Amino acid sequence: MTKIIFQISTITLLFLSNLGQAQDFYGQAVYETKVQMNDFKFTKQEMPEAVQAQLQEKMRKAFEKTFVLNFNKFESIYFQEEKLEAPSLGSGGFKMMSAAEGKQYKNVKEKIAISEEDLFGKEFLVQDSLPKWDWKLENETKKIGNYTCHKATILIPVSEEDLKDFEESKKIQANSKTTFIQIQEPKEKIITAWYTPEIPVSQGPDEYWGLPGLILEVNDGKKMALCSKIILNPKEKSEIKRPKKGKKVNQKEFEEITKKQLESMKDANGMIHINASGR
Numbered sequence: 162m163t164k165i166i167f168q169i170s171t172i173t174l175l176f177l178s179n180l181g182q183a184q185d186f187y188g189q190a191v192y193e194t195k196v197q198m199n200d201f202k203f204t205k206q207e208m209p210e211a212v213q214a215q216l217q218e219k220m221r222k223a224f225e226k227t228f229v230l231n232f233n234k235f236e237s238i239y240f241q242e243e244k245l246e247a248p249s250l251g252s253g254g255f256k257m258m259s260a261a262e263g264k265q266y267k268n269v270k271e272k273i274a275i276s277e278e279d280l281f282g283k284e285f286l287v288q289d290s291l292p293k294w295d296w297k298l299e300n301e302t303k304k305i306g307n308y309t310c311h312k313a314t315i316l317i318p319v320s321e322e323d324l325k326d327f328e329e330s331k332k333i334q335a336n337s338k339t340t341f342i343q344i345q346e347p348k349e350k351i352i353t354a355w356y357t358p359e360i361p362v363s364q365g366p367d368e369y370w371g372l373p374g375l376i377l378e379v380n381d382g383k384k385m386a387l388c389s390k391i392i393l394n395p396k397e398k399s400e401i402k403r404p405k406k407g408k409k410v411n412q413k414e415f416e417e418i419t420k421k422q423l424e425s426m427k428d429a430n431g432m433i434h435i436n437a438s439g440r
Contacts, residue, residue: 186252187233187398190375191390192240192366196224197383204293210414217385228386230366235365257401267291269363277404280419284407294371296354303355304390310355313372317381317423319347356377360365360393 227242240263265276269291278285299312354365358374365376366386377388410418 163202185233186362186394188231188360188362188375188391188393189233189395189399190230190366190377190388190392192228192364192386193389194224194226194228194231194384194386198387222356230362230365231399231401232362233401234362235268237362237370238401239366240266240268264399265367266403267364267368269370274368275404277406278415280415285415285418286404286409288409289412291370292368294369296372298372305355305357307389308357308359308377311374312358313354313356315352316349317352318349331411335429350382352379352381353420356385360391381436 214310228239229239229242230239232238266275267273272291273288275286275289278287292311295314296313296315299311299314302311303312354369354372354376355378356365356372356374356376360375361373362368363372364376365372366379366388369376369379375391377391379386
């Protein structure tokens with residue numbers, strides 16, 4: 162235990178020392194994201210296993226995206242890399258309904274997070290304090306590219322709200338005649354991150370931050386982001402600007418608005434229909 166505490170203290174001191182020396186420090190990291198589809202189950206309502214596997218694979222590929230994280234000593238901006246064509250989920254134009262992923266800004270000095278969100282055509286500017294991550298630093302390392310990374314974990318228990326939503330969804334599904342997606346019971350999850358003190362910024366992909374080094378990989382059991390490229394102190398630097406577009410709300414307000422929007426889209430059986438025709 163004494164050895165682990167000493168290692169953590171040494172890493173922290175080096176991290177703070179390096180930050181103090183890096184007044185104009187700037188970098189860019191590129192992340193590839195993937196979604197684990199093993200827990201995405203289908204009910205046996207006239208859908209052959211081969212068709213289920215094919216649909217699962219198409220959905221998995223549709224969720225594979227590339228993101229860019231621009232960062233300096235205290236700030237970062239995380240956004241999806243622009244592509245000419247969005248991935249399709251099938252020849253029939255099967256579409257997933259979701260909120261578009263906008264720019265995410267983090268400031269670890271001011272402890273604030275700002276993101277641009279597009280919810281079915283309505284723009285919102287979500288501003289709140291940075292989420293608190295109670296990281297547990299593990300005594301394990303591995304190489305990602307040329308960087309030595311240290312492991313950190315967080316255990317997220319199942320909340321009462323998760324259980325309540327699950328029970329309500331089960332009731333809705335039991336009364337529906339058109340459901341083909343099997344609802345999974347919520348379970349506690351472990352978030353695993355790999356960070357490198359060699360890049361002394363407390364930043365990471367998506368909403369993750371708070372470790373003594375840049376997070377190069379993070380996995381919550383369903384979604385993973387893995388850094389594929391890093392550029393440090395390039396000659397041309399992209400300015401890190403705070404997002405400004407959209408109606409200003411906090412995170413809780415945005416979640417309530419999203420929930421109400423989805424409720425308004427449900428039919429008499431409480432189901433949200435997905436347009437598979439492409440029209």
